[in-house]
Amino acid sequence: MATQVDYYEVLEISRTSSAEEIKKSYRRLAMQYHPDRNPGDAAAEAKFKEINQAYDVLKDEQKRAAYDRFGHSAFEGGGGGPGGFDFSGFGGGGLGDIFEQMFGDMMGRRGGQARSGNDIQTQVEITLEEAFSGVKKDVRVITRVACESCHGTGSGDGEAGVQTCPSCHGAGKVRAQQGFFIVERPCPTCHGAGKIVKDPCKTCHGEGTVERERTIAVQVPAGVEDGTRIRLTGEGEAGGNGVPPGDLYVHVAVAEHSLFQRDGANIYCRVPLRMAQAALGTEIEVPVIDGSRTKVKIPPGTQTGAHFRLRGKGFSVLRSSARGDMYIQVTVETPQNLTKRQRELLEEFETEAGEDVKHSPEHTGFFRRVRDFFEGTE
Template identity: 55%
Template structure:
């Protein structure tokens, strides 16, 4: 398959300047990078094609040869027409790829292409798991927590150098944080072994933190837990994570909430459920029962005569509050009709007497056994 015109690959005119070519290359490389196009099987080939085009057009000598002879300038007997006699796959591919790598990820590693790397690096984020009671989740609470970790070294003000002196540029990589080695036609780029990619080194490391710029120490923090939180709620405390390396910004502290199970209430979002036992007599005759509410109060609930187990009654606005406002949910009372145990002789006599006359007053029982009889008759047939 014939190679496409390099200018067409990058989407620029033949008279484009070096800056226009570089800008077009970065745009295309970002767009076609395989890591961003995992669902596109052609992305890798297109990405290589863009790098190949840029490797030629970024070099004035090779660009002039390409403008005059086209692809033939680097093929067959004319392979010596350029300073390296090959495309990006045979030439300084690492140099071409480094340009787009810095452009794509420079913000995260602390520097941009040509600008070196910053000596400071952001601290790590921390996670703290906090268990609270349902009552605290309802009302909100202030908790004091102890966070293990590290703090900026006061002896060197977080610089890592004795007396707070500023680090100096790494002599191995000249402050770039990376070194390159030529291996035949390939250029291999790796992290600088002297500064570990920081770009700067400390001549006289701090005796307290040994050049790290931070020391291990527990911290005590006061945290406000808002009303309405539930298990899985995440609270972010900006700048309360690990301090940055050598004066870099601190990370964040993320507090993950776990609400403990309650002995009386069960929660589902904004709804609360409370299972309340009632006697057979109260369920049959009707009555009242006093139930607790999550705010520590009490509510009297009327039990309709003839109530069955599982019957629910709603208390409006007695559930959990919505996080960040917006009202509150309801509380559902579920009746559990309780069968008495350890009966006295007199109680047994009364129940047997009651059993003889209650059949006609149990419509659900009559309906069920009528269906059972129909089922058995059907099986016999």
């Protein structure tokens, strides 16, 4: 039996890592091993699938708790559960399938192991500008698609070679007594498909699906946030034998920007001012995330840390025409590499200013408090 790698080791985290640490490590590794960044590298592709499988479990609190307690046996067949109870008696689906089989019909779900093809996950990286306006991206995924030779039937004779399973009469599930319970399991004859194939297709060996690389267009909406997961129904792995395909989940990673920082619907931009501009006041022109420009009036005496709010110039709001605000954060730069004349002018200014609180109120006030502090201690 193949050795199963610990999911925490796969994501390079500890068992005490927070949800945010798990997400951060997943994003880093997913970007490192993404097929688009490692074309033709089978090892990177396998690692990418392993990373997504581990993240799918550890990001979910309930799945993570089950994994911490029971390990891989919580999700796979053949493992012993708590107290030595064998989960494989419930059709080999693990802890998650126990609840699916016992309560699935109550929740309106179809019983059986093959209710749909497997879901798959991938990641797409976009710029902050693309997140603001929305963008259509093509993603490449390695997945299972319907076999072209048998048109997904799994039969060498096409539909004519597919028959209704005689054991479950096409239901894909059978009932069995388990102590006081009557439990539904996938039919052992057709493995939940509800159909059997007498002459398997030579291309897919009766599976009805083959592995292929697909390019899928993903519409990323305006206002999307970093870490958002987009679900594309029916774009996952094909199920084969008439089973509907699974879903594709695309995790969106928004790249950092050289000018803007985003906080929800608000945008922050750090703008440096020369000392004279801050002291005398000025008008500056700043960029906006939508590609336009706007002017901001800086009043005389502006200090480092001052904020100026531009209403409606911020980020787009998901599924809305509204926009947040933009905040200009000012920092006052100290001049460097002064000429002789510049030094003379600054020295004249410093001499004339002296201890006048009107020129440097924070400086004067601070040192007065320092003096009072030392006098108090004495």
